[in-house]
Structure formats: structure tokens, C-alpha cells
Amino acid sequence: MEQLMEDLKRQIIEALNLKHLKPEDIGNDQPLFVEGLGLDSIDALELIVLLQQQYGVKLDNPQEGPTVFRSIRTMAEFITTAKKASA
Amino acid sequence: MTAGPIHIVGTGVISAIGNTLADNLQSLQQGRSGIGRITLFDTVHRETLPVGEVKLTNNILAFRTKSKKTLSRTTLLGLHAAQEAIDQSGLRDRLSTLRVGLISATTVGGMDRTENFFPAFLQDILKGRLRDVVDHACGRSTERIADATGIRGFVTTINTACSSSVNAIQLGARLIAAGQLDVVVAGGTDALTRFTLNGFNSLMILDPAPCRPFDAGRKGLNLGEGAGFVVLAPASLCAAERLTPLATVSGFANTNDAFHQTASSPEGRGSFAAMEKALAMANLTAADIGYINLHGTGTLNNDLSEGTAVKRLFGEALPPISSTKAYTGHTLGASGGVEAVFSVLALREQCVFPNLRFETPMPELGLVPQRTFERRPLRHVMSNSFGFGGNCSSIIFSKPV
């Protein structure tokens, strides 16, 4: 789980072109949207694509986005659960 | 700057619900939507994304417009509608003697052919047929239409996403009012492409079922294609040439929402400002508007935002409102032109069109659009077009006095 969270931080920085950030700047439980990192609705869509491309996990309902993408940890938990379910 | 009011003296339209004005009107009256399965090209989304296709192949379009079938579909659709508008105006033989402008609008341009060029080109940069990309640029479809209709002189193209063709009509009216042109053929055209289908899909704003504008259960938009053109002329020329004014362009406005690249502000400030300014220019109040042809794409964001703005502006004086995108799909750059023609039809026929597939009002607003085709006395009709990039345009057409 720790490794997954570290990987996610790297991938998010790259996918969203957050050039001024390093993985250590993103807290595991820091809010990603609105406050915290201040990401927006387009970033949410990009994260949906990231989940699919990197982890083969689909999020069909963008309305679930705010819950799944609340923090790095909630993203990691979502991926882990989804992969267990499809295993 | 007084040539008198600016009139619409010709209209032409082609869409998923008809190839001509008459066909479109009949479909509108009969509640017959043109949304269905994709047939124009191969795509993984064929079974999952409904669209509003024009029911003519490129070959037939080329035949009907007396042009080449290798042209971009955007050009063919545009030419079809522009020719209909010019024919209706009665000005076909005068295009070379008057100061005529062509102001078209498109968002996809020749992308329908460009996307066929790229697969081969990506394998080998010397492959791919050049004739598939020669008309890629938006302005090229306009040039082809200018060449085919014999319009020289002032030729231009607008691309402000979904508000493009209303802006074309606005510019046309302004140039005539300023005495710089005698006649303007204005409107827009867009063909369905894999590019836009996948683009909107990546934004997750497409409805996997036929769209339901302004409905509480709406899920998104359906893409469409088509073209809509009007011929504009000042009252003084109408008198001199004995042209029949179909409607008067009495007010319009162009504003920017400046909120987000693809989403409208929750309160619809850009839309509100556009509608308000259009009324001011027309010297009308909200109560004067007999029907609003909404932008009404069916997305969660647009409909709530537009609905909020409409409710705030019109309040108790809310007229019948409907989105005809439930019939045609969202024709992108052509939507302003197509819906301008529908608005003129509403004025000519003294009727309002239904908002198909509506069942439940949005809980936040409680707005109930027009549910049936209905004959009503109408003096002024408003048409809205709000696009990506916050480009908001609104226009008011009036029964000629």
C-alpha cells in the first residue's frame, strides 16, 4: 500500500504536469481537490484515465470521483479493492 | 449606419431530422427525433453512443450540391444549407453585383478526412493521401462554399466552439448596419467525426441514451451534425429588390463566462449577461419574448447553469422554452445556425417546438419546458448558444413589422 501510494504520487505529478511538486510534497491524506492541491474537474477526468492506463481500473461514474480521489490514500484503497474484486 | 432593420430573407438547414427546411419543420411538428446509431464511420463506440446523423451520404450530398464527393463532409453539409438559403432569398443572380459577404463557422473543419489521413501517415510520413488534408483548416470549407456560390470579396470563418454560427450571424448584421456590405450569407456547419466523438467521450459528457435536455435525469449530450445558414439584408435592399423578410434580427450579444475552459459558472453569469444584453439591444423586456430556443445540450452542467440564468432573467415572465437538441443532437459549430433557422421557422409558423423526452424538472429549478408542438402567437424569439471557452451568445429574432 505504501509503495502504491508513492507510485501514485509520481504518476499524478507526471499526468497533471505538476512540475513544481515532488512526491514528498504530497501528503497521503492531503485533500487533492478544491483545497490542498487545488485540482479541478478536468484533473479528475485525467485521474480516471490514469487509473485505467496504469492499473486497468475503470471508474464509469464520474460522480464517484470526489470520494475516490479525495486523497492519495483513498485512491490507493480504491485500486486495491478493485483489483481484489477482479482477481 | 442606417439601412433600416436587418432582415433574414433566406434560410437553409440540414440536420438529423431533415435535409431541407420543409423536412426539418415536419419532423419538429411531428416530434420525430433524428438520434440513432452511428453509421457514418467505424468506431468502438458504435453500439454505445447515439448521435444525430444527417441521413445522406457524401456521394448524395455532392450530387445534390453539384460538387465533388472528395470534399470534406463539413463543406458538403454547409454548401447544401447555404444553397437552400440563397435560393429562398431570391438573390442567387445578384450575388456578383451586390457587395456580398460569406461568414461561416465550423469547429471541426475538414477533420472528417484528416482523421483518415493520419493512420497511414503515422506509419510512414510519405503515406496518406494529401487530398484528405488539403481542406483540414476551418477556413477551407468556407472558401469552397464561396467558390461554389460565387461569393467573392468578404469571406471569413468563426470558431468559438458551440457559439460559432450565432457569432457569424451577429457579425453579418453588424457589417450590414455599418454600411460595409449589402448582403451576408451567415451560418455554420460541422460534420460528425471520430475526433469529436472521442473528445466529448473523454470529457464524460455524452449520454449513452438519447439525450434529455433540462430533465432531472439527464446524463449528457448526443453529438450531431448539420448546417444552418441565413441570408441577411437590410430593409432598404429588401424594398429595392422586393425581397421577403422572414424575420428581423433585432438584438444580440456576445459575452464570456470566464469561469472554466469547459464548464459554465453555476449561476450562468455569461449566459445571463448575453441574454440581458440581447434584450437591451432589441429594446425589449423579458416579457416580450414569446419562445426561447435553449442551448440545452443535456449535460448536467449546461442545463443547470443555463436554467439558472433563464429563471433569474425571466422570473415570472418565463415564456415557453425548449431545446431542439433532443431532436438533432448537438451540432457544435453549426448549432447556432441550425437553431437560428428553427427560430425563424417558429416565427413564420407561429409555433413553439417541444423539448423531447422531458419527464421530470431539475429539482434545483423546477423549470418545465414546452412538452408539445403548439401554435402560438409569437413576436420575438430568443436563441441561445453557449460554448467551451465560456463563449456565450444570444440572439433575438422578431416578426418583421
Next chain:
Amino acid sequence: MSLYILGMGNLSPQKTWEDETLLSQAFDYQNQMLTSIEPDYEQWIAPQQLRRMSRIIKMGVTAAKMALQDAGVEVPDAIITGTGYGCMADTNSFLIRMIENQEQALNPTPFMQSTHNTIGSQIALLLQCQGYNQTYTQESFSFETALIDALLHGAENPGQQILVGGVDEITELSHVIQSRFGIFRRSLRSSLDLFRKPGKGTVNGEGAAYFLLSAQRPERGRRVCLEGVRTLYKPSQETLLAETEQLLKASNLRRQDIDIVLSGNSGDTRLDAAATAFCKAAFPSSSIGLFKHLSGEFPTASAFALWLSTRIIEHHHVPDFVIYRDLSRPMRNIIIYNPYFGTHHSLLLIRAC
């Protein structure tokens, strides 16, 4: 009805920003691709906004901000943009991914940024400008139509300050495709030799130039006006000459009053002969200057020419590498004549005012 040029911002293949002297040196390009000399965008745009912007958006936004800074204005009342090709890098990027990924799991950002009006919209968003916003895309009429609209808008709204720009980019891919049409020189090793070495083909260019215009005379600063613009699609020679007369007449000028014609000869001898002949016929007693060896050929190259004209009037001087025929006149009235691949012809009249 004319518009004062209150501010300018220009990114081009020459050093056209933070330049005290006018083109003190000319930059030369070896490969028929004249790409822009770019500033550090982080000086102009916050990182949070910069991250999503493709190069053309950065260029447009920065040129716009430079123009506003030059004019000492924070937010304009209207924003009008011309772009011939639009946002090609994003368009190509989305198209390629669509093909390679077989329409699955596509990133929305390039699609969102691919529409032509993204440049003008991003400027509006960053400045929170809710006023009139328009984008034109008609080959070499794109910037000209934006100016025609601005002239109209200025007459309709005399108090307003209008930001008008012309933006186009080169991408590797677009250059390759355009090359296949045979429009570029094959082996010109120095772009500055474009007119010294006759040949078939031009050189590719790009740029982003914005201008803040107003019908109100400024209290201080430059006094240069845009007087009029004409765009002519496939005109006959007679029509071209007649429209030129009309343009001059509307400003009470005769052809002898024009000090220099900046002609958009492309360097393609097949097309340039007609362009030069027109300039000499229409303006026999005027100097002639050329500019596309500096900017390259692209739909909104006339924006570069407008910048150049304004600077020429301000500096009372035409740089040596612009001059083609020098009749040594004080620079007060300038015509830009921009022919484009034989079909589009435009005329712009700029004056000291």
C-alpha cells in the same frame, strides 16, 4: 474611424520583445522553419495555470499580457483573436492517441485545448474578462478579420479598449505535412537569403502578437493608428486596385502619401512577381519593404507586420533588412499588403496620428 495602438506584445522568430532598438540584429534560420524566440513563461503565467497550457497557448497568453503591460492596462473590454491553424499540437496529440489507443482511455486535456478559441478564452479566463470574445480562422484573413471586427466594435463602443491578436504555431508534424504540398523551399540554408536567392517555395513561420486598441486618443505614449483594413478573396487586379483606392480615400489619402508598402511577398518567385507588380503599380512613389524572411509565412504573419509598421513609425526608421526599395521618406503612412498563396489579399493602413 480609426483605432489608436496603445500597447503591443509580439513573440516571433525575431527578438521582438524586450527590444529597445528595432531589430538591431536579424535572426537567421537554416531549416525553413522559423520558430519563435520565447521568453521564460514562468515570468508571465503562474505555474498552476501554465501546467495545462500547450506552447501556442503560452505564446498567445504571454503576448497578450505583454501588450497590456505595454499599454498600462490590466483588463481589456474585449478580446478578439485570429488564428489560421488553431491549436495544432493539442489537436495532433489527441488524434494520435485516439488512433494508437484505438479510442480507449483518452486524456481529455488535449481535446479540451484543441479548439481554436482556446487562446482567446484562456486570456479571458486569466484576466477575468467577461466582455466580447471572438475567434476568427480564415487563413490569412484571420488576424485581418479580427482587426475589422475591432474597428467595428470600436465604432459601436467608443470607450472600450480592445485586445486583438494573431497567433499561429509550427509543429514538427504540421511542417512535414505542409512540406509534402511543396510550399516550402527545399534547401535554403539561410532564411535571410529568402529574397536574395530566388526559388520556388517559402519558409514556414509562426508567432503570437497582440495589440491593445482604442478609439480614444491616449494622453501619453505612441501615436500610431490603425486606419482601415480590407480583405479580398480572389479579387481581380481591377478590384484590388479599386479597393486600395477606397481604403486610402476613406482616410483622405492619396497613393503618393504612402511612405512605405510592407509587402508580404513569400519568397516563392511564382507568386511574388504579381505581388511586387501590384505594389509598384499601386504605389509607384513609395518605398517597399519585405518582412516574411523575418517572420516566415503563416496565416497570421500580418500581425508581425502590424507590429513592425508601428515600430517603424515610432522609430522613424526602417531596418536595413526590411527594405527592398528605399525612396527615403519620413515614415508616417504605411500600407501593409499581404497576399497569401494567390487567393487571399489583404490591405492594412497604419498612420502616425
